[in-house]
Amino acid sequence: MIKLGTIGTSWITEQFIDAAVNSGEYALAYVQSRNIAKAQTIVDKFGAGKAIDSVESMVEQSDLTAIYIASPNSLHFEHAKLAVTNKKHVIVEKPIFANLEQWDEINALAKENGVYVIEAARHIQTKTYKHLKNLIEFKQSAKQYPFLGANLNIGQYSSKYDQYQQGQQTNTFIPNVFNPEFAGGSLYDIGIYPLYVAVDLFGKPQNAVMHVVKGSNDIDLFNHAILEYDGFNISIFNSKAVHSVLHSEFYFDNELIKVNNITDIDTIEVISKAENKVLDLSYPVTNPMDDEVVAFASIINGQDADKYSQLLQLSRDVIEVITELKRG
Numbered sequence: 362m363i364k365l366g367t368i369g370t371s372w373i374t375e376q377f378i379d380a381a382v383n384s385g386e387y388a389l390a391y392v393q394s395r396n397i398a399k400a401q402t403i404v405d406k407f408g409a410g411k412a413i414d415s416v417e418s419m420v421e422q423s424d425l426t427a428i429y430i431a432s433p434n435s436l437h438f439e440h441a442k443l444a445v446t447n448k449k450h451v452i453v454e455k456p457i458f459a460n461l462e463q464w465d466e467i468n469a470l471a472k473e474n475g476v477y478v479i480e481a482a483r484h485i486q487t488k489t490y491k492h493l494k495n496l497i498e499f500k501q502s503a504k505q506y507p508f509l510g511a512n513l514n515i516g517q518y519s520s521k522y523d524q525y526q527q528g529q530q531t532n533t534f535i536p537n538v539f540n541p542e543f544a545g546g547s548l549y550d551i552g553i554y555p556l557y558v559a560v561d562l563f564g565k566p567q568n569a570v571m572h573v574v575k576g577s578n579d580i581d582l583f584n585h586a587i588l589e590y591d592g593f594n595i596s597i598f599n600s601k602a603v604h605s606v607l608h609s610e611f612y613f614d615n616e617l618i619k620v621n622n623i624t625d626i627d628t629i630e631v632i633s634k635a636e637n638k639v640l641d642l643s644y645p646v647t648n649p650m651d652d653e654v655v656a657f658a659s660i661i662n663g664q665d666a667d668k669y670s671q672l673l674q675l676s677r678d679v680i681e682v683i684t685e686l687k688r689g
């Protein structure tokens with residue numbers, strides 16, 4: 362049983378604990394918050410674990426195997442460093458770290474200390490995504506004409522965007538997700554989902570460019586990225602500041618593969634030029650983190666070394682592409 366500690370007390374932490382505990386692979390051991398009452402509320406809700414107010418104290422606990430880190434992006438590095446140097450495995454929310462230097466440092470420390478560092482990219486662990494990947498591999502091999510590309514789209518008007526706009530106008534609090542000091546922004550927060558899919562399916566692009574509309578605090582609000590490969594392009598639209606109903610499409614000959622929601626990958630359709638639906642696949646999902654917790658448990662339990670190497674490389678490649686996109 363993996364004894365789990367958590368950092369961060371927003372809804373995503375509760376969703377992760379719920380999936381972890383229900384998988385039967387994890388037992389909640391510690392919940393950390395700067396405000397112990399917040400941690401205690403989560404402990405009470407799940408009827409397990411101990412509330413603790415300091416990350417430094419939590420990482421020293423001997424009855425703790427792994428820590429789920431869901432702090433603001435800019436704090437992932439210091440939290441992961443404390444955990445791995447104390448020989449705790451870490452599952453770090455996306456985007457794992459702000460740059461390659463941080464990624465390399467933590468991974469070297471993790472190796473030295475014999476622990477795993479896993480980026481919580483939940484969407485590529487779902488059953489439906491695995492079907493998508495097989496389908497695209499099949500279509501690549503069976504296509505008649507060259508593959509030209511895909512359009513991956515995600516526009517989610519953030520519940521914190523109004524607060525951001527007010528903060529900008531009145532010089533008051535800016536939510537972390539729209540604050541460059543906390544490594545916020547559309548690309549880090551949601552653009553990373555389609556980017557993960559593109560890099561997992563097609564590898565690192567030869568070139569990556571992004572056109573950005575920024576807010577007055579320099580945060581990226583509305584992004585169009587192009588990943589250029591040999592013979593095809595993947596375009597990625599992402600924004601936390603608009604409401605969009607665009608789905609995502611991969612094009613093969615006279616058919617397209619349609620994915621309704623690139624962050625959740627819950628439904629895939631194959632549609633022919635005559636608008637005939639050739640295939641419609643979906644798995645009902647109760648908690649979108651159910652599949653990732655099981656995959657990560659098999660890594661932490663030492664049963665999936667190949668999967669770990671593959672996820673590690675993918676995580677590093679994604680950070681490398683993000684760095685290139687941020688360069689503009």
Ligand SMILES: NC(=O)c1ccc[n+]([C@@H]2O[C@H](COP(=O)([O-])OP(=O)(O)OC[C@H]3O[C@@H](n4cnc5c(N)ncnc54)[C@H](OP(=O)(O)O)[C@@H]3O)[C@@H](O)[C@H]2O)c1
Pocket residue numbers: 368369370371372373393394395396399400430431432433434436454455456481483537538549550
């Ligand atoms: N996989 C997904 O579907 C998904 C969804 C949402 C978010 N995320 C990821 O989860 C992470 C957290 O996102 P979020 O929106 O929950 O962030 P957030 O609300 O800004 O912060 C998360 C938690 O970190 C702690 N925190 C906030 N500001 C802090 C500070 N200045 N210093 C130390 N701790 C601080 C708070 O916990 P305490 O007050 O209790 O200390 C807070 O609950 C991000 O990496 C994000 O990308 C993933």
